[in-house]
Amino acid sequence: MTDRTPFFAGLTLGLAGGRNRRPNQKAAHLRPVYPPRQENHDMVADQINQQRQRIDEIDRQIVDLLNERALCAMAIGRSKNAGGLPEFAPEREQAIIDALERHNQGPLSGQSLRGIFAEIISACRAVQRPLRVAFLGPATTFSHQAAMRHFGSSCEFAPHRSIIDVFHEVERSHAQVGVVPVENSSEGQVSVTLDLFLESDLNVCGEIYARISQVLMSKEAAIEGIQRVYSHPQALNQCRNWLARNMPMATLIESTSTAAAAQKAAQEDGSAAVGSILAARQGGLNALAIDIQDNPHNTTRFFVIGRQKCPPTGNDKTSILFVTHHKPGMLFSALKHFADSGINLTRIESRPLKNTPWEYVFFIDMAGHVEDAQVRQVINTLDEETRLLKVLGSYPMGEPEAWNGAEQAV
Numbered sequence: 001m002t003d004r005t006p007f008f009a010g011l012t013l014g015l016a017g018g019r020n021r022r023p024n025q026k027a028a029h030l031r032p033v034y035p036p037r038q039e040n041h042d043m044v045a046d047q048i049n050q051q052r053q054r055i056d057e058i059d060r061q062i063v064d065l066l067n068e069r070a071l072c073a074m075a076i077g078r079s080k081n082a083g084g085l086p087e088f089a090p091e092r093e094q095a096i097i098d099a100l101e102r103h104n105q106g107p108l109s110g111q112s113l114r115g116i117f118a119e120i121i122s123a124c125r126a127v128q129r130p131l132r133v134a135f136l137g138p139a140t141t142f143s144h145q146a147a148m149r150h151f152g153s154s155c156e157f158a159p160h161r162s163i164i165d166v167f168h169e170v171e172r173s174h175a176q177v178g179v180v181p182v183e184n185s186s187e188g189q190v191s192v193t194l195d196l197f198l199e200s201d202l203n204v205c206g207e208i209y210a211r212i213s214q215v216l217m218s219k220e221a222a223i224e225g226i227q228r229v230y231s232h233p234q235a236l237n238q239c240r241n242w243l244a245r246n247m248p249m250a251t252l253i254e255s256t257s258t259a260a261a262a263q264k265a266a267q268e269d270g271s272a273a274v275g276s277i278l279a280a281r282q283g284g285l286n287a288l289a290i291d292i293q294d295n296p297h298n299t300t301r302f303f304v305i306g307r308q309k310c311p312p313t314g315n316d317k318t319s320i321l322f323v324t325h326h327k328p329g330m331l332f333s334a335l336k337h338f339a340d341s342g343i344n345l346t347r348i349e350s351r352p353l354k355n356t357p358w359e360y361v362f363f364i365d366m367a368g369h370v371e372d373a374q375v376r377q378v379i380n381t382l383d384e385e386t387r388l389l390k391v392l393g394s395y396p397m398g399e400p401e402a403w404n405g406a407e408q409a410v
C-alpha cells in the first residue's frame, strides 16, 4: 500500500470537523515544541544521548533474539511438515499472548504487547510458510483491517469479491484461513455468512472483534459540495442519522464494499464515500468527518474459518447450529439443557431454512470448548433430540478491541 500526501492534508481538515475536537484545539503532537533554555541544553542533550545509546543496544539484542526465535519456529515447521501438521496453531498463539500478558509488568500496556507479539508471531509463522488469509475485499475493507490486526502483516492477504468466494478459497485450500463478518453491534447478523455454514464443512477457528470507525471521505474539500454518498448498505445504515442531520440533500447509493465506494468517490466530482480511514488514505481522499457512525461503540465480530480444528486453550467459545423437530417445546427443551448444565450462551440467532418454509435453523455460541465434558454432553444430547446438529467449531475467545478513535487507526 502506498501513502499519498493529499491524505494527510485531508485528514487534518477532517479532524477539525470531527466529532470529538473543537476546531482550534490542537492535538498534543501538533503543538510547537520549544528548545530548552541554553543552560539546560547540554545536560538534556547528554541525557537523551545516553538513553538513545541504550535503546540502540537493546534494539540489537531484540533483533538477535527475534532471529533466534525465528530459527526455533523454522525447526518446529520442519517437525510439523514431517508429522503432517498444519503450520498455523491458533491455540498456541493464544497461549503465548495470554502468558505474556500475565508476565507483563508495564509500562507497556497489554494492548501494545498484543500488537507487538501479533507481528512477531506473524513473522515467525512466515518463516515456516506465509499464512494465506482470504477476506472480503478489496484492500482496506474492515475485514482486511481485522485480518491484518489479528494475523500481523507477514501474511499473504487475498481479497475476494464476496463472502461465498472467501469460503470457497479456504475449502479449495487456496488459503489456509478466511476472515468473514458474522455480526455487527448495531446492524445484527450477517445473514450471508450464517447461511453458508449450513452447506460448508469449514470450521470456525477464531473470532475477531473490530471497532468500526466510519469516515466521510471525498476529493472535495468540504461537505457542502457533496451530492452523492456511496457505501456498503451496512455502513450507510450505521451512519443513517449522521447523514440525515449533516447532509440531508445528498443521495445515498449502495456499493459492494466500503473500499469500492471510496474508489467511486475518488473518480467523481461532488461525491463522497463512507468507509475506513485506511480507504481514505489509500484513495488519496480528504477525511471530511470521522467517527460518523451513530453508535460510537460500533463493533463488528468476524469469524476466522479454516479446515483445521482448534484444540482447547482454557478460554474458548463454541459455535453450533441446529434444526429442531417441528413440535411444541423443542427449542425450549434444547435451551434448557444449556441452562441445566450452567453453560453460558453468548449468542442465539435464527435463520429461515431455505428448502422448508417456516422452519428455522438456530445458531448458538457458548462459553467453553467442545472437548470440555459438559459442553460435549449437552451437544451429544442435542444431537439425539434435533433434526440436524452441526458443531461449527471451538476457538479462543476474542477480546473486543479497545477504543482509540479513528486517529489511531492511521
Ligand SMILES: C=C(O[C@@H]1C=C(C(=O)O)C=C[C@H]1O)C(=O)O
Pocket: 072, 073, 076, 077, 087, 088, 089, 090, 092, 093, 096, 120, 121, 122, 124, 125, 128
Ligand atoms: C512456532 C509455531 O508455529 C506457528 C508460530 C508460532 C509462534 O511464532 O510462536 C505459534 C504457533 C504457530 O502458529 C508453533 O506451533 O509453536
